[in-house]
Amino acid sequence: MHIILxxxxxxxxxxxxQTPAATSVSELHQADWRSALxxxxxxxxxxxxxxxxxxxxxxxxQNRAGQLFLITPDSEYRYTLLADRLVNGDDVGEVRTALxxxxxxxxxxxxxxxxxxxxxxxxxxxxxxxxxxxxRVDGELALPLIAASLQSSDNTERFEAAQLAxxxxxxxxxxxxxxxxxxxxxxxxxxAAARSLGVHKVASSTQDLAPLLQDDSSAVRLAALNALDRxxxxxxAALSAPLVNDADPKVARAAQRLAP
Numbered sequence: 001m002h003i004i005l006x007x008x009x010x011x012x013x014x015x016x017x018q019t020p021a022a023t024s025v026s027e028l029h030q031a032d033w034r035s036a037l038x039x040x041x042x043x044x045x046x047x048x049x050x051x052x053x054x055x056x057x058x059x060x061x062q063n064r065a066g067q068l069f070l071i072t073p074d075s076e077y078r079y080t081l082l083a084d085r086l087v088n089g090d091d092v093g094e095v096r097t098a099l100x101x102x103x104x105x106x107x108x109x110x111x112x113x114x115x116x117x118x119x120x121x122x123x124x125x126x127x128x129x130x131x132x133x134x135x136r137v138d139g140e141l142a143l144p145l146i147a148a149s150l151q152s153s154d155n156t157e158r159f160e161a162a163q164l165a166x167x168x169x170x171x172x173x174x175x176x177x178x179x180x181x182x183x184x185x186x187x188x189x190x191x192a193a194a195r196s197l198g199v200h201k202v203a204s205s206t207q208d209l210a211p212l213l214q215d216d217s218s219a220v221r222l223a224a225l226n227a228l229d230r231x232x233x234x235x236x237a238a239l240s241a242p243l244v245n246d247a248d249p250k251v252a253r254a255a256q257r258l259a260p
């Protein structure tokens with residue numbers, strides 16, 4: 001891996017500061033990570049040609065959860081080969097989503113790669129799978145992408161983004177964006193957003209969370225009540241009284257615990 005990093009640094013130092021085809025910051029970033037990926041692929045072809053062929057040809061199978069999964073040989077270039085197949089391969093649909101899911105851990109070691117893949121990807125299901133790679137990526141890079149996914153037209157992508165916001169160390173900075181989706185049409189998105197606001201104890205969200213105590217979804221009501229309890233226990237106790245006889249026993253027990 002040290003060889004890979006040295007090669008990437010050499011390529012970056014040798015590269016011109018501007019390229020004719022990349023004028024914006026976003027376009028320059030796209031050119032940079034694609035170039036770095038190609039450098040790593042060249043090294044993989046030299047060092048592990050058998051692995052390159054195996055990763056390109058392996059067919060996915062279903063795991064116990066019913067999701068497609070690719071069982072690949074051990075390789076120093078594992079994430080490089082998965083990323084290359086995602087970007088340059090001819091897979092479609094669920095196979096690309098499976099590739100993206102297995103690429104998520106790369107966010108810890110190669111944040112520029114996971115960010116680049118997300119910026120370039122158009123399929124919302126693939127984007128949803130890639131999002132979790134942002135969990136350990138610095139907020140400066142990760143938060144704008146999570147915020148953009150919160151506004152996606154795809155329910156799954158919005159849900160994954162709302163859930164991820166609660167896992168990211170800097171997720172509190174997404175308080176306004178999360179509050180905005182508390183009125184989302186999908187109850188799973190509302191639930192995830194409420195939970196994330198509670199995790200980060202976003203004080204400014206209490207007025208937006210309160211109406212969710214009357215939500216049609218009991219899971220949303222419970223998430224909102226728990227979030228309010230984390231943010232402002234006094235207010236949560238005052239608002240919990242109407243829920244002590246909630247039709248959902250989980251909501252009722254939570255309200256009874258909080259009620260004055």
